Amino acid sequence: MLDSLYATLFQSTPRFSAVAIWGAWLSVGAVLAFNAAAALSLGSTGVLVLAIAFILVGLIGWYWLSASVDLLARLLGGQGSGQSTMTAIAQSLWPLLLSAPVITIKGWLPSLGELLSLLLTLWILFILIRGIRQAHNLGWGKAVLCFVLTIALAVVAPLGMVMWPFMLIFGT
Amino acid sequence: MRLERIFALILVIACLITAVGNWLDQSPPQRVRDNATAPTSSGRADIALLEVYGSIADNLAGGPLSNSSGTNANDLIRKIQRAREDNVKAILLAINSPGGTAAASQAIYDELMRVRNETKIKIVASLGDVAASGGYFVASAAHHIVANPASITGSIGVIVRTQNVSSLLSKLGVESGTIQSGEYKDILSPFRDTKPAEEAILQGVVQDSYQQFLNSIVAGRNISLEQLKPLADGRIFTGSQALAANLVDSLGNYHKAVDKTAELANIKGEPRLRNYTSGNVWESFFPKFESLLPGYQQIQQARWYKIPLTLMQ
Numbered sequence: 001m002l003d004s005l006y007a008t009l010f011q012s013t014p015r016f017s018a019v020a021i022w023g024a025w026l027s028v029g030a031v032l033a034f035n036a037a038a039a040l041s042l043g044s045t046g047v048l049v050l051a052i053a054f055i056l057v058g059l060i061g062w063y064w065l066s067a068s069v070d071l072l073a074r075l076l077g078g079q080g081s082g083q084s085t086m087t088a089i090a091q092s093l094w095p096l097l098l099s100a101p102v103i104t105i106k107g108w109l110p111s112l113g114e115l116l117s118l119l120l121t122l123w124i125l126f127i128l129i130r131g132i133r134q135a136h137n138l139g140w141g142k143a144v145l146c147f148v149l150t151i152a153l154a155v156v157a158p159l160g161m162v163m164w165p166f167m168l169i170f171g172t
Numbered sequence: 173m174r175l176e177r178i179f180a181l182i183l184v185i186a187c188l189i190t191a192v193g194n195w196l197d198q199s200p201p202q203r204v205r206d207n208a209t210a211p212t213s214s215g216r217a218d219i220a221l222l223e224v225y226g227s228i229a230d231n232l233a234g235g236p237l238s239n240s241s242g243t244n245a246n247d248l249i250r251k252i253q254r255a256r257e258d259n260v261k262a263i264l265l266a267i268n269s270p271g272g273t274a275a276a277s278q279a280i281y282d283e284l285m286r287v288r289n290e291t292k293i294k295i296v297a298s299l300g301d302v303a304a305s306g307g308y309f310v311a312s313a314a315h316h317i318v319a320n321p322a323s324i325t326g327s328i329g330v331i332v333r334t335q336n337v338s339s340l341l342s343k344l345g346v347e348s349g350t351i352q353s354g355e356y357k358d359i360l361s362p363f364r365d366t367k368p369a370e371e372a373i374l375q376g377v378v379q380d381s382y383q384q385f386l387n388s389i390v391a392g393r394n395i396s397l398e399q400l401k402p403l404a405d406g407r408i409f410t411g412s413q414a415l416a417a418n419l420v421d422s423l424g425n426y427h428k429a430v431d432k433t434a435e436l437a438n439i440k441g442e443p444r445l446r447n448y449t450s451g452n453v454w455e456s457f458f459p460k461f462e463s464l465l466p467g468y469q470q471i472q473q474a475r476w477y478k479i480p481l482t483l484m485q
Contacts, residue, residue: 027184034191047195097184100191107197 021090028093029055031100038103065089068153069132072146078136088131095124217446218439219262219430220255222248228272228306230279243269245276249283251448256287262294262437263287264429264445265314271305274330274381281388284313294436298429299323299420304408308419309385312392315436317420318429319411326414328389329406330381332374335362393418 033051040046063086070078070085102120106113125147133143226242255263263284271277287293297303297311299319304327311317311325319325341348341363348363359370366374386404390397395418403409403417414420422432434443 027188031187031191034188034195038191038195038197097187100187100194103194104190107194 021087024090024093025055025058028096029058031097035099035103062086062089065150065154068150069146072149072153073132073136073138073142076136076138076142076146078132078138078142078146080136084135085132088135089128091131092124092128095120095127217258217260218437218443219264219433219445220251220258220260221264221266221445221447221449222251222255223447223449224248224265224267224269224280224307224310226269228269228276228280228310230273230276242272243276243280245272245279248280248449252280252283252287255448256291256293260293260446261439262296262433262443264433265295265297265311266300266426266429267297267303267307267311268300269304269307269310270302271307271309271327273306274385277306277309278384278388280310281313281392284310285388285392288313288315294433296429296433296436298426299325299411300426305329309388312389314392316422316432317393318422318424318432319414319420320425321410321412321423323411323414324408325411325419326403326407326409328385328400328404330378330385331406332360332378334360334366334374336365338363338365395419 030051033047033054036042036050036054037047042050066082066086066089069089070080070082073080073085098120099117102113102116105116129140129143129147132138132146133140136143136146138146224243228243228245230245252263265284284295288295294316295314297314297317299307299311299317300323302324303311303319304325308325308328338348350358350361352358356370356373359373360366382404386397386400389395389400389404399418403419409417409419411420411423415423422428424432430443430445433439437443
């Protein structure tokens with residue numbers, strides 16, 4: 001797990017394993033739960049419930065995002081597997097650990113905090129796109145396109161979820 | 173263990189500790205016009221909101237498991253000190269309290285006056301339904317008091333209640349007695365009438381507390397003792413009456429108080445406000461278990477009604 005963290009953040013060829021994925025999931029889930037609890041002024045019960053919710057609901061999001069990226073990457077000529085796509089998505093979580101120190105810095109120096117927050121977001125996007133590229137052996141352009149299309153689909157997905165039952169109920 | 177692993181382990185632990193620290197340091201400030209529960213971008217708050225709700229007492233320190241429904245003086249003093257350390261420009265006291273104990277109200281007042289005298293932090297009090305007695309004691313430490321026209325305030329005075337249940341006990345065949353080290357050790361005993369000498373002692377206590385109360389109001393507000401005394405016979409005022417009597421400075425609601433605070437503190441643009449007291453959004457979504465029990469709301473209301481408009485009982 002620790003090797004995976006170091007490799008993801010500081011090396012160009014990340015190593016990942018099942019232990020690393022669960023380690024990332026749990027540690028990042030805990031950090032994000034504390035961040036959210038601080039923003040919402042929640043108590044210890046709030047942290048616990050948020051941590052459980054983030055970890056469980058995050059798994060659903062991980063599956064959905066991986067499925068969407070995998071399908072689009074294949075349509076764009078990718079050659080990776082579903083498992084490698086899921087690994088690529090999971091490894092992009094690691095930098096989220098740094099969101100805690102960034103929030104602290106925001107409290108002290110708001111402008112520096114905002115800048116670091118932006119850099120952290122860009123770093124996460126970079127690691128995610130790099131992961132897609134490596135998992136599917138795509139070029140940088142196609143990897144970026146795959147990611148952008150995934151996000152665009154995520155935005156309009158609720159429309160489809162509403163329209164499909166609508167079509168089936170009223171159209172048949 | 174390789175150096176890389178050690179570095180990664182330290183990074184994970186440091187990030188987790190920082191996240192816990194952020195959580196313990198509570199929420200980021202909120203823009204005033206935003207929904208009260210909506211978190212916004214972080215940064216320093218301009219105004220520290222301190223809520224003084226329910227009866228004021230010097231309880232044990234509150235915590236996540238605290239069940240106190242009133243204001244804990246020690247807790248509030250710590251929040252005042254924290255706001256001061258955070259270099260806020262102003263403190264806004266949202267007061268909805270029928271009073272409390274003399275010492276607890278005075279302790280909060282003293283801390284606010286210390287902030288007022290030693291820093292440039294402006295203090296504004298916004299009176300809600302009730303800010304009487306000890307509630308007004310606390311408000312009098314503010315540079316400016318804003319009350320709703322129908323807010324109930326005043327009740328400046330001190331009271332010690334006595335009661336004698338001996339006749340009731342004798343009907344039940346219960347006799348009580350005491351063994352005491354001194355003549356006045358059982359002063360305020362509910363099992364006998366108050367002796368004249370005890371009345372004198374209690375009157376002295378009441379008078380001294382009352383004088384301290386008056387002196388504090390005179391020190392906190394632009395009013396003389398001669399002007400104040402006729403108003404300080406325990407009577408209550410509406411916000412409008414209190415304005416005419418110079419006990420408050422302007423009429424308006426909470427939002428007007430926020431605007432006034434921003435004006436006094438010379439805050440340009442929209443002030444960033446941070447609730448240093450409650451701000452527990454969680455309870456609004458997930459009420460306490462006991463609140464789901466039948467009769468809970470009635471009991472809570474009865475607790476409020478039971479609290480008399482007294483500074484000390």
